Amino acid sequence: MRTHPIDPVHGAMVLITGGARGMGELYARRAIAGGARAIALWDIDADAAEALATDLSRSGITVLAYAVDMGDLDSIRSTYAATARDLGDPDIIVNNAGVVRGAAFWDHDPVRDIENTLRINTLGAMWLTREALPAMMTDATRLKRILNIASAAGTLANPRMSVYAASKWAMIGWSESLRIELEQAGHRHIAVTTFCPSFVSTGMFAGARGPLWTPILSPREATAAAWNGMRRGTPMVLRPWTVKLGMAARGILPTRVWDAVAGPIFKVYRSMDHFTGRT
Incomplete structure (x- = not known):
């Protein structure tokens, strides 16, 4: 018998990485509109996250900001412990944080890039x-969601x-494998969604040009598609x-034909070719 509500957002604790601005902020606003119980904004920019949390808290929903380095395991572990202590374990995770370096491979610094x-x-x-995951798997009283923000760049070489x-290729492979593992293990109250957009006009990919018939998505268009999925x-x-x-x-096409x-x-x-976006 189903014991959890049909809508996974209503009453949920939502954790959003890269949550201080851009698409992260839009996901947070969608969580508020959907009746989330609480929202955790994770970002390396503590001041921006705090400012947004203060603004969003005017909705009456608890929104807390946490400074975190998503490239550091210890930082993630300690921040997760603090978040769970303050707000409880998340019902929805939006893995949104990301960086990009637009350059030939040999121009990438081994560590920084x-x-x-x-x-x-x-x-x-x-x-x-x-x-x-341990808490998400144990609690089957409501639907749980993991939204992984990948990219069209994870589907085609560029x-x-x-x-x-x-x-992003790694993100897609992991995300899809995790989805199947959870289903096979019987944790069907947890769904994993992988979002693969082409370029989004957030400033991250400024100067990039969409391929043939591929418009640059607005942040609102992109977040709406990902959130609804x-x-x-x-x-x-x-x-x-x-x-x-x-x-x-x-x-379908042979590699050299595709290249052509x-x-x-x-x-x-x-x-x-004309990329000038953020690194």
Whole structure:
């Protein structure tokens, strides 16, 4: 017999990484609109997170900010312990924190760019989820959700974003495997959703140009698609529709044929040529 409410957001404790601004802020506002019980904003920018928490708390919902380094396991563990003590264990996790370096692979610094990107974009999400899963698996009284923000870059190779793409390919593989493991183990009250958007106009990818027929998504469009997919428990959400088209074309065409069309025709291989976004 189902004992948990059908809506996973209403009454939930929602934990959002990279929650101080941009899409993180929009996820928090959607949690408030959905009737969440409490929200934890995790971000490395403590001042910005505190300011947003103060603003959002005017809604009457408890919103607390936590300074955390998503590239550091000890920081995640200690911050999780503080969050659980203050607000309880999360019912919904939004693994949103991420960084990008748009450059040829050989121009990436081994530690500042390569290691840091993989730690924040991939390992941080894994470490946080590993902290939260025991409580999520034990409590089957309500629906639980894990929303992992990946990228279309994790579905197709793309020059000038090799390390970022690698971090998102890893995110997709882990996220999908975790989803299946939870289902096979009988924890069907927990759903894992992987969101793979093309470029989003947050400033992170300023200067990047979408491939053929691929518009730059607004943050509101992107968060709406991801959030709605998470609520439904949709395994993968890809936006816009050309992301799925690109995956299908790459899977069907021989590699050299794909190379021949991905650059001059679809413009996939040229999308980062004018990148000036945040690192």
